[in-house]
Amino acid sequence: MKLSFDRAELDFRDQVRSFIALHFPADRPFTPGAADEDRWATALLHQGWAAYQWPPQFGGTGWNMTQKYIWERETALAGVPARMGGMGMFMLAPVLYTHGSAEQCQRFLPGILDNSVEWCQGYSEPEAGSDLAALGTRAVLEGDHYLVNGMKTWTSYAHIADWMFCIVRTGSTGRRQDGISFLLIDMRSTGVSVQPIVTLDGRHSTLNTVTFDNVRVPLDQRVGEEGQGWRYAKGLLTHERTGLAYVADSTRRLRRLRETASRTPTGHGWLIDDPLFAARLAEVEIDLMALEITELRTLAETATGQAPGTQSSILKLQGTLVLQRLTELFIECAGLHALPYSFEERGLREEMSTYLIGRSASIAGGTNEVQRDIIAKHVLGLP
Ligand SMILES: Cc1cc2nc3c(=O)[nH]c(=O)nc-3n(C[C@H](O)[C@H](O)[C@H](O)COP(=O)(O)OP(=O)(O)OC[C@H]3O[C@@H](n4cnc5c(N)ncnc54)[C@H](O)[C@@H]3O)c2cc1C
Numbered sequence: 001m002k003l004s005f006d007r008a009e010l011d012f013r014d015q016v017r018s019f020i021a022l023h024f025p026a027d028r029p030f031t032p033g034a035a036d037e038d039r040w041a042t043a044l045l046h047q048g049w050a051a052y053q054w055p056p057q058f059g060g061t062g063w064n065m066t067q068k069y070i071w072e073r074e075t076a077l078a079g080v081p082a083r084m085g086g087m088g089m090f091m092l093a094p095v096l097y098t099h100g101s102a103e104q105c106q107r108f109l110p111g112i113l114d115n116s117v118e119w120c121q122g123y124s125e126p127e128a129g130s131d132l133a134a135l136g137t138r139a140v141l142e143g144d145h146y147l148v149n150g151m152k153t154w155t156s157y158a159h160i161a162d163w164m165f166c167i168v169r170t171g172s173t174g175r176r177q178d179g180i181s182f183l184l185i186d187m188r189s190t191g192v193s194v195q196p197i198v199t200l201d202g203r204h205s206t207l208n209t210v211t212f213d214n215v216r217v218p219l220d221q222r223v224g225e226e227g228q229g230w231r232y233a234k235g236l237l238t239h240e241r242t243g244l245a246y247v248a249d250s251t252r253r254l255r256r257l258r259e260t261a262s263r264t265p266t267g268h269g270w271l272i273d274d275p276l277f278a279a280r281l282a283e284v285e286i287d288l289m290a291l292e293i294t295e296l297r298t299l300a301e302t303a304t305g306q307a308p309g310t311q312s313s314i315l316k317l318q319g320t321l322v323l324q325r326l327t328e329l330f331i332e333c334a335g336l337h338a339l340p341y342s343f344e345e346r347g348l349r350e351e352m353s354t355y356l357i358g359r360s361a362s363i364a365g366g367t368n369e370v371q372r373d374i375i376a377k378h379v380l381g382l383p
Pocket residue numbers: 120121122123124125126128129130131153154155156157207360361363364365366367368369370373
């Protein structure tokens with residue numbers, strides 16, 4: 001098993017570094033916000049790297065898994081986004097070019113590629129989260145369209161989305177999974193309404209509830225065959241979970257944490273030299289290194305054409321735990337200053353806000369308990 005880069009891969013890494021430095025040199029780093037985001041999106045589109053995960057025939061790079069890994073790592077270390085597209089880019093597009101019709105690819109992929117159309121993911125419902133197959137949003141075929149009724153919840157970015165890709169119930173015989181279909185719904189359709197959900201950090205930042213009241217969805221907005229939506233949706237989740245290991249992101253955070261702790265005074269010196277803090281920092285660093293090796297192992301396997309499969313659950317589980325422990329150590333650095341004293345007027349210090357929102361990482365994309373279940377059954381072979 002190959003766990004280091006060869007010459008060609010190192011050359012590619014240098015090319016990536018030069019490209020990033022050309023647009024955001026060390027003395028002019030990327031600043032989150034419309035100006036730099038637009039500039040970066042344009043640069044990626046011109047370079048042909050906007051859809052780095054897609055096959056070339058649909059406008060992607062055709063990079064192999066190692067090149068994708070290098071791209072994700074280098075962008076995270078430089079503090080620039082790996083991609084500017086949202087959920088359409090890395091979740092829906094693979095479903096479309098794998099299972100969608102040629103017309104659907106022509107109609108929807110360009111808007112995802114140039115980031116002009118925002119998508120949200122409608123899977124979870126009030127009574128269907130971990131047990132997703134229990135979903136009850138119903139789509140009834142009436143001539144050339146489906147009539148959709150029901151509710152989705154925890155829908156990230158629904159308030160700004162133009163479209164939703166979602167799974168709905170179209171049949172109730174046989175296995176629960178067999179009666180599910182994959183639909184694309186225009187969020188401006190009559191009967192769609194979006195309500196905000198305020199999260200632990202005291203803000204409505206991303207989450208929403210979406211209700212469907214007799215929403216008409218044309219038949220040509222169903223992806224693939226009726227009743228096969230579960231299969232498409234499950235494939236999408238493995239990609240989502242593999243992308244939730246946060247290795248590069250955590251590496252950048254760790255570096256920043258080390259710098260911050262070196263500047264944080266204690267009664268006797270600096271926090272970085274405090275034996276208890278240093279031990280916790282070392283523990284999380286070791287776990288991050290182990291996670292990175294697991295990610296490289298997964299890459300080595302997928303490079304031979306295998307799907308990430310249950311490995312993605314290990315990455316998601318460990319990745320979120322490392323991320324959360326890092327956010328806890330940041331709170332220690334901030335000390336008393338991390339205390340939230342007014343949600344409305346003063347906002348939260350960044351460390352506290354990141355810590356609080358970071359709690360959701362072990363829920364979103366499938367909870368960590370569910371990932372442990374998958375690992376127990378499918379990796380360890382326990383009954
Ligand atoms: C920040 C965030 C963003 C999200 N974005 C989206 C989105 O864009 N689109 C979307 O569709 N969904 C989204 N979700 C929803 C997410 O997928 C669900 O929250 C998640 O699948 C868990 O479902 P649930 O909340 O219904 O919890 P439940 O399934 O009710 O679980 C409750 C608790 O029971 C435990 N549990 C459940 N079943 C088992 C089991 N078999 N074994 C052991 N323990 C179990 C869980 O681990 C959890 O602790 C988002 C969630 C969050 C937090």
